[in-house]
Amino acid sequence: MSAPAPKIFVSALADTKMILHATKNGFSNPIHGIIIGKKSSSGGDNLLEIVDAIPVCHEVPTKPIVDMALRLCDAHLQTQRSDNDLTIIGWYTSNASTSDDELPNPSACRIASSMSDNGEEGDPNFILVLVTTTGIVAAASKDSEDSTTTSSAAACRVFLKDTKTKTFSQEVDSSLISSENVSKELITNALSKGLPIYDYVDHISSYGCDDDWKDMDWITNDAINCIAK
């Protein structure tokens, strides 16, 4: 008997960062990044809280890129460990073609597979998040909120590892995914202000040729953290 699917909560901050990353770089490029969050369980339900998103690249990721980004991210989380218990709980991606919202691209599935295999039993609740074009358009549209919904649907679809096929094809039902009420506001705010968002590849590619290199804080992306408060 397989375990019940976890409930997933997406913070406004993570939603905004993923969407900004996709809109800035996603035109004919895939985007990839790390999901940081917390796991908890209450009353037999597993709850995964997506707290933050750390952008990694806007091209097909290679082993050196993924390895180094994960290790730097891990090291960063360890320096913050005393404040909270955030860990790497997933990987997010958006496909290269804006009309391709079907399934996550194979390189993202590969990365999620190997990340979820770490440790003795692996992590059965490791999530692969797909940021879809329709989701971004819905989140950024100027339509007024439907006042009957208490929590708006997130701009992304979530996949878990199917225990039989070992591939990330088991989609979490959208009714189990919820996001913060302020998500839409934060997203439209960030997009209209044209806030910068940096990923790991931006950071390593600009050294020596860009004066702003030191400000490219791809791990924290403080510009967005500031307006989220």
Next chain:
Amino acid sequence: MGPEEDLPTLICRKDHLNILRYVRAHQLRDPNLVVTSGKILLESKSLGDAERLASLEQICIAACDIGDLDLAESCLDSIVNPSESNNKSLVVTKESARYRKLLGLCLEAAGNYESAAKVYDILLQDNPSNAYAAKRKYCILAAQPGKETDAMKALDEYLSKHPGDLAAWNQMAEVCMSVSDFKGAAYCYEELVLGCPLDSNIHTKLGEAYCTAGGVENAKLARKHLAQAVQLDQNNLRAWYGLVAAAEGYLEEVEKLSKNKREAEDEGVEVAKELIKFGGEKLAGVYQGSKLAAVVRSLLTETSHSL
């Protein structure tokens, strides 16, 4: 255009004609600027024919880029409209190959791939070595999800006829990467390296592709190309990170070998360890005094512990 006429100056001065010329000359991709300046320029109606046609072509392409298909269509119509030209000898007809290239592009932008493909087929019939038309046929396939294998075949065919087209090899490498064919991508990057042996970024990409492909021999090649990359450009931070990752990857691969084979790699292992230390020192130096210093330091201590 004098040396003092850079793009911000021209924009301040609202010199739309020279803005368009600048973008054309420097081969920049800034469709919003071209469309904004272009619209104003076209209304002035004081352009000579050659300049008018060149601008219309440029604005048409920019309009396709940002999805303003109405503007693109009106540019197309203006180009072949004989009443708008001042000089009767410079009339463009719909048979013109240059016009048909633009027409194909607009059809592609509108998503009308069948008609676009027909336009390019006719261009290829007239001139079988028309590289532009062949490339656009590949692009039509690449734009449609689900047609990846057809696209790869088309690009493969193109490359067998035009093996010196480095941009196409680059595109093929990216396509291989997207279907996780890292050995294939490495092959394409090798072709690029032949064409540009002193380009640090290409050696970096080649090294990364070999590293991702896996296996001892590939790991060794990865190490070598990333070392070449940092030698060609000391500021290539991506190559430095890649060098440390590739050297570590090589050590991991050697660990998996049988005892006899491992001994044959002894020298390689020594080189790899030195490269990791060398890379680590450079990275520590780069981040000194910056916000990420602590994070990078802990990454490097972890690396040196495993040596």
